[in-house]
Amino acid sequence: MHPPDGLLDAVDAYEHALMANDLEALDAFFAEGDTTMRGDAAGLLVGHDRISRFRQGRGGAPRREITSVEVRTIDDDHALVVSVLAPPAGGRGQQTQLWRRGASGWVIDAAHVSGPARAIDPSVWRGVGTPPVVGEPGGALVGRRVAVKDLFDVAGHEVGAGVPAFLAESPRATASAPAVGALLAAGADVQGIARTDEFAYSIAGRNPHYGTPPNPAVVGGIPGGSSNGPASAVALGQADIGLGTDTGGSIRVPASYQGLWGLRTTHGAVDRSGLLPLAPSFDTVGWLTRDSATLAMAASVSLPMGDPDAVQLRRFAVCDAVTALADADVRAAFDDALAGLGGLLDDLERVELPDVDVLFEAFRTVQAAEAWRAHGDWISAHPGALGADIAGRFAWASGFGTDEEEAARAVVLAARVEIERALDRRVLLLPAASSAAPQATMGAAENEETRARTLRLTCIAGIAGMPALSVPLLRVAKGPVGLCLVGPRGSDLRLIEVGERMTHPRG
Template sequence: MTVDPGRRLPPPPGLVEAFRAYEQALMTNDLAELDRLFAPGPTTMRGDAQGLLVGHHMISAFRGGRGGAPARRIVQTHVQTIDDDHALVVAVTELERGGRGQQTQLWARFPDGWAVTAAHVSVPPPALDTRVWRLVGDPLVPATGSGALDGESVAVKDLYAVAGQRVGAGNPAWLEQAPAETQHAAAVASLLAAGASIRGIARTDEFAYSLAGANAHTGSPPNPRAPYRLSGGSTSGSASAVSLGQATIGLGTDTGGSIRVPAAYQGLFGIRTTHGAIPRDGLLALAPGFDTVGWLTRTASLLRTVGDVLLPPRVASSGTRLVGVPALTALAESDVVAAVAGIPVDATDDRPLPDLQAWRAAFQTWQAWEAWQVRGSWLTGRLDTLGDDVRSRFEHAASIGHDQADAARRTVDRAARAIRDLVGDDVLVIPSASSVAPRVGVDLGPVRTATMTLTSIAGLAGLPAVSLPVTTSGGLPAGACLVAAPGRDRDLLDLAVQLSGT
């Protein structure tokens, strides 16, 4: 070790040994020793490019789930002694995989020895973050025209045809056999003609059959607004690309919430359009009866501008009364309920909606039936190419018989009529998702059921829905969802601009 010449104070006794013990524990993934060498309590900090962890328990949980640190060696270490009980240690590291990083630690002496109270770690960024992108360019595809989207860049979900590229659908086996597309999907072509360029092809959950954003093959894209939490899916890569500032528009799809959930988890604006309002030519289907085109942006004004390009002309506007629905809002966790309450409503509809769970179950059954009709022939004999989560859904889909599917279809039709009656000429204000973004690795079962009950409302009735970012008291992003009658997409986009001021 070298001592900072400006202070000329030697390292305090025991510090060098503690630092070396930490480095050995890090390289052997000795979790107990690492816990011991980080100061206990709620104020200990560890930061990196992904975000800041505050509290010993948060740091310990992070280490326990990452599977060890990348192999490295120390090439320089500098100590700046503050006093006998505190010192700053900066280490330059060289990674086995290549490149150099840096680690800065603030150490303090406690009665039982030295421990880190704050740390920041940096490593060389990857040339391509494969959690976010499958392909990327500068641009990957230039604009074909000029118009309202001049200068904007698009992250295209890996379900849309991009001429000259294959559609990967989040599954390596599908990508391997996919042919190169001969022309752009309709939505992609419209964006290019309006002046936008394609930044790249972004990751998706496998076949878009998940709301988590955790792909078994490529991992979970980062969520910069909620570090170490899920990105939301299935429009996961597109959402993260926009949130990270790597694209301005995230083109995606929404079948059961795949725009609204990542928008909520990452503090973005997002729209699920009226079913059938935008052509789905060149889009790989999941469940055609529910699939819609959608997109995400960081501002409501750009969300609306994209709508000006993609949506059909406005139908006659109806009312803009904002209505809360307690039976739906109650599905969300308390912090999300409080955040959504920041959107002022003009009235509430207190009808009890006793059939919500039956509606959600019918949505999932009919969605699964359709998914197997469009993907079953290819997946038969290939289910082992899927991650566990998505595979279990397709296995269930394969087991659904005609009678069960027909019963679900009848319930879907009844639900659609009831929901359209509930909405009428109003605009419902409900949570976009039932919770903030869950931490990576937790059980998603309860959250998924509650969130699907909320998101299926628009899906069942083919309604447009716009997610607005709100913030919980804990500082985490959540979403407030505006839902209106079919064809009122432009009204919702106008409201989003008015309510957000962006």
């Protein structure tokens, strides 16, 4: 059967518009309405407007040639078109489209694009092997693959910290960091070294040198940072455990954005030697996983066991002023989740915490002063080595004097006591982030506003030195959001048990 009149001309015109990134023409080729679909390996977009926004932020489609076209006519006004694509880098892909003849010509009702399989996504991985470091035989983690954030020493490899110029000057580590060694000793294999934001000074996950890792839970969404590479590797199924750090939310935020389990440990509970610092007063080690059982195993081989009966987590707290910082849809999902947990939260108390704006200002002042102390000399000696966002953040950090830093430290120390007193060893419940993952196309101002609101939520655990667990329990229209549990110091393993019960409240 011959293709319907005008169809192949439309297919050809669409391809020319795509390669020219003619956004107006591309919008016209996709059918108007809320049911139009476009899918690829990153996920499915539904609705003409969502597809249009995706194209506007993409900056053009990857170059390719069409080597052949197959048409299966449904009727005079509908046809399925499958095109074989040949990218310049090699391999083959396919593009499948459902075309419909409309009043003004042929339009696409649904499309799916599949490119050649990528062995390594350089936005996720700095280096990946088969594996590059093999774990010890035996142990609880045999067969588990670890993505190590590019801040930890891995024997035989350099630390790049998300900055090409820093990587170029880094020596090879002669031994692995203890946090890496604990996983290897338990049998896990280091699959590779995964990306981070520059010097880990971000919770967005956008690196100007290497790109933005994909977020498989939110098409076009940022992955969350700075443990973005390990998080995306786990969410994509390319690793089972992401070894990361959390200073101001860099495990909890990517866990929240990508629907993962993520644990920030009690400050100082895991040895931080062999780890490039950002702000030692708040830096912690932690892990990202797709399930609670793997997280519990990773934590148990790395944390001191202590007395399992010393921390009983049966009492909970909510601070309404903190929860109010989240978007309205996140607040609604949070309230629904609490209502659905039933008898598990019989002992739930509303508490007052120190003014969160005061906490945030003190936290970011101490963090900034320590970040500049850690990296300021190198940054000053390498002008232009950082992208605009992080360079601006470090420039701001360089301006704090001793008096400002000491005043902020006094606020942090006093707030730690106040938080402990207010919680009285209860588990604080709050959203892990202020929103679902924003789109990667967001501008600098929106990025900073989102960052500030989320940091007001995440800084509480950092100031108190408490463990915090993001449980993939909430969902809004734009994607997943974590329910965060902030527990007393030393309650790390117990928090995971509580999170497991929350995901099976009637179990």
